[in-house]
């Protein structure tokens with residue numbers, strides 16, 4: 001039987017550096033043959049899709065009658081793994097294989113991986129609960145070194161201050177958005193069927209549903225980025241869709257965070273400027289901020305325990321703190337609606353708990369309505385209502401559950 005490593009990563013891990021050493025065959029202590037490694041990661045899947053698009057690579061079209069790019073996320077992961085395993089590999093390196101997959105997709109991939117007893121695996125995981133049942137060895141990655149994985153720690157940070165108050169009172173909306181029997185199809189493919197969902201001021205929702213069930217489609221209709229709502233019973237911030245409100249007007253009412261937003265902030269932005277720029281939804285600052293705005297940003301930094309780090313650069317922060325700054329940035333204008341789209345992807349267990357506890361606190365101490373999109377049951381997250389999409393042949397239908 002081969003060795004199967006579960007290597008847990010935290011904010012202090014240099015995963016990129018470690019992966020590089022692994023594929024170069026420079027990590028002896030794993031006692032695994034690294035001469036022909038295969039890397040299974042989101043980046044590698046995107047690379048394979050690019051190969052198809054740019055260089056007309058026919059591998060997937062020939063094998064499955066469909067290109068990798070046209071497959072659903074679950075199918076893509078399954079087929080990509082099959083292709084890796086069909087090659088003469090000496091071991092399989094997996095980087096957070098379960099991220100962005102719905103529960104069904106996670107189970108299917110888990111089954112596929114757990115039958116790999118003979119092919120040694122090295123699984124880099126930010127969540128301990130993702131470890132495979134075939135795991136024979138565990139370690140923690142500190143920088144690029146492996147150390148013994150200690151017992152799981154409870155989060156050290158306790159919120160000592162109340163949530164900062166808004167500069168101006170946010171616009172009061174009793175109903176933030178309402179879908180009434182809304183249907184959506186792309187060309188002739190039905191995606192949403194008879195969706196009726198109303199979200200009111202101060203509520204805390206989790207939006208759930210398998211990959212491809214239409215969660216992003218719903219969110220893009222709420223943020224005004226998707227024209228599918230025209231001519232339907234869709235009400236956004238007090239107006240019927242199509243009655244004259246601009247996308248810009250809608251966005252003023254919404255704070256939004258999804259991890260891919262981090263890609264826009266790779267330059268030199270201080271923590272203070274990051275938060276101030278949330279007031280204007282801009283990337284970077286183009287005018288001198290007002291004193292009240294700077295004071296508010298400092299209040300948020302102090303709330304996060306970062307009061308002495310206002311001039312530090314955002315890109316120097318750990319991933320966990322980057323996510324916290326991004327919600328502070330989204331919250332600084334105290335939007336009536338805060339949308340968090342799979343916001344914990346890539347976070348380790350401890351950062352995740354810290355993140356969900358901050359979201360709970362926002363819900364408890366402000367009028368902001370929260371819609372939290374996640375495939376996982378996030379430990380510690382305390383939504384009051386769940387809207388769940390279930391796909392069907394005529395599009396996904398939705399159901400509300402009180403928690």
Ligand SMILES: Nc1ncnc2c1ncn2[C@@H]1O[C@H](COP(=O)(O)OP(=O)(O)OP(=O)(O)O)[C@@H](O)[C@H]1O
Pocket residue numbers: 073186191209210211212213214215216217218
């Ligand atoms: N612009 C588009 N053109 C054609 N089809 C689309 C478009 N946008 C979404 N779809 C299809 O609509 C369906 C719903 O997609 P959507 O992205 O809303 O699902 P999701 O629940 O957010 O999925 P995931 O959890 O994987 O992010 C999918 O089958 C998708 O392929």
